Amino acid sequence: MSITDSMLWCCPGGPVKLITLIDYHPEGKGKEPAPIRNLYITAMSYNAFTFTDGALRLVVLLHADELGFDAIQIAIMFSLYEVAGVFTNLFGGVAGSKFGLFCxxxxxxxxxxxxxxxxxxxxxxxxxxxxxxxDARVQATVYITAFQCFSGVAKDFMKLTGKSTPKLVTKEGAEGRLFRMVAWITGMKNATKGLGSLIGAVLVGTIGYVWSLFFLICVIAIFAPLAMIFMDKDLGRQAVKKKVNWSSVFKKGHDVNTLSAARFWLFGSRDIWFEIALPLFLKNGFGWASTYVGLFMAGYIIIYGNLQAFSTNMYKTGADGVLGRPKASSVARWAFGCATIPAVTGTLLYITYEVVDTGSNVASTVVLVLGLTLFAAVFAVNSAIHSYLIVSYSDKDKVSMDLGFYYMSNALGRLVGVLLGGVVYQYTVDEFGLSVVLWIAAPFLMFAGVIGSFLKGARLGPKLPVPKGIQAEEEDLTEKELLGESKGNGDDVCQIELIDGSTSSAVHSFGNEPMNKGL
Structure with a gap:
């Protein structure tokens, strides 16, 4: 039985709840996963790239600030970087399915x-x-923005590869292991990005702008030959070549669409204060040196990454009593909880920065560090839940397309956050410091929570035991909708739950006859 086949029944008692048998194999075995070495080489390449990406952002930002560019000009420099992510994630998913993740x-x-x-x-x-x-500054801004676009495309191709690979090397049904693997690779990536931010700030302050970039070229170039030697060339490529059209690119399931919309607001809430406003405020508002700015940014990202990896420990036991994974309801709950943190932090920071501190900035620094650390902890759980659920919801044969669509929303949220944050910070920093961009983050998170509350989620665990190899997905259908055909061979056992709550089990031999069977 293929992954798209369903058990279609019509019972004398009227409407039933259809149970779809997903990826069932009569011999009791799921599709063989790809070799684990693909995960290792992907994880190493992903982390090396993320190191250069984090370093590049701080090198460009701090160097531009030293040259006298303002917050809006710096935000523009990173705008095409984020715009590229919108289109790269959308069409990169198609490329991943068509050409494979090695490509x-x-x-x-x-x-x-x-x-x-x-x-x-x-x-x-x-x-x-x-x-x-x-005029020279404008030309330089355009030039830097244009080539930052290349980096944006590169980042999202690498992210797509890194986030798709765990699904392909994990056995069917091993949802707890998949959750831990996704959290591990994501947490490690964030920790590496933090290290890159620190090294980037140190490099630009010591060896200068040009040699910093040359060092980053040497770091990323090492992993091209490693991937060519150890990575499967057809990893993630669709077994059956299908013509990709616009409907297949945008037509996703309810949960993928809903989670993607929530992701837009989630990451917009972070980047509105983190990417541009925070480092400029630390450097110009607090008067920190570039190295200390890089150290703070690195510390935040590393703490965030480790907390994200640690978040799997919160889910020791799942709904099946064996596997640990978060439920769809966790998305809204954690987003609402996170929304209070930037609101309170922004308010306390405004009081300490404008009223309490008279030059030392001690109270403001304490408020900012504690508030952002707490935000990192809660946001890390949010991100880990999102990252697991999107991989879980994705069709294994189209995982790169589904993830591409999802991370398109992520990139769009980052784009809005970066541009809006740069503009708002430019016009409010003199009177409010960093507070306004933190206040705006709160409603962004509320929107993420409201949208996340509409997730249906997987129906984990039917009321009676289902044969090994079967995952149940229920759907209310009328008798008229229950007429259909089944393709495949072998006997299957399924459980039918009537609308009134009663249950029945049946053995059906799959053939090509219409499945209008009474129980």
Missing amino acids: TLMTSIFLQIVCLGALMGVGSIFGDLEDSSN
């Missing part, structure tokens, strides 16, 4: 090298921007 990984490495090499030439092309005219 997306190698494309990512190549584009990142191109971006880093091009950005090394900013000084040679435009001269000393610190003392240059406004």
Whole structure:
């Protein structure tokens, strides 16, 4: 029986709840997972790339600030980086399904090298921007923005590869293991990005802008030959070539669509204060040196990444009593809880920065560190739940397409957060410091929670035991809708639950005859 086949029944008692048998195999075995070495090489490449990505952001941001670019100009420099993510995630998922994840990984490495090499030439092309005219600054902003687009494409190709691979190396039904694997690779990625942020800040403050970028090229280039040697070339490629059209790109299930919408608001709530406003506030508002700014950003990301990996310990036992995984209801609950933190932190920061502190910024620093650490902890659980659920909801034969659509929403939320954060911070920093962008994050998280409350989620565990290899998904159907055909061979046992709550079991031999069977 294929993954798309269903048991269609019509019972004398009227409407029933249809149980769809998903990925059932008569011999009792699921589809064989890909070799685990694919996960290892993907994880190493993903982390190396993330290291360069985190370092590049701090190198460009701090160097631009030193040259006198304002918050809006710096936000614009990263705008195409985020815009690229919207389209790359959408069509990158199609590319992953059509050409395989090896192709997306190698494309990512190549584009990142191109971006880093091009950005090394900013000084040679435009001269000393610190003392240059406004026209030169505008031209330099356009140039940096354009090549940051390459980095944005590269990042999302790599993310797509890294987030899709765990699904392909995990056995069918091993949801607890999948949750831990996704949280592990995501948490490790965030910790590595934090390290990159620190190293980037240190490098730009010691060896300078150009040599910092050259160092990053050397780091990422190492992993291209490793992937060529150890990674399966057809990993993630659809077994049956299908013509991809717009309907297949955008037509997703209810849960994928809902979770994608919640993801938009979730990551918009973070990037509105984190990507542009926070490092500029630390450097100019608190007067910190670039190295200390990088250390703070790195510390936040590393703590966030480790907390995300640790979040799996909260789910020791699942609904089946064996596997640990979060439920769909967790999305709304954790988002609502997280929404209070930036609201309170922003308010306390405004009081301490504008009223209590008179130059030392001690109270403001304490409030900011404690508030953002608490936010990191709760947000990490939010992100881990999202990352697991989207992989779980995805069709294994189209996992890269489903994840591409989901991370398109993620990139769109980041884009809105970066641009809105840069503009709002530019016009409110003198009077309110960092507080306004933190206040705006709260309603973003509320929206994420409201949308997440509409998730249906997987129906875990039917009322009576179901044969091994079968996952049950119920759907209310009328008698008229229950006429259909089944394809496949072998006998299957299924359990039918009537609308009135009674249950029946039956053995049916699959053939090509219409399944209008009474129980």
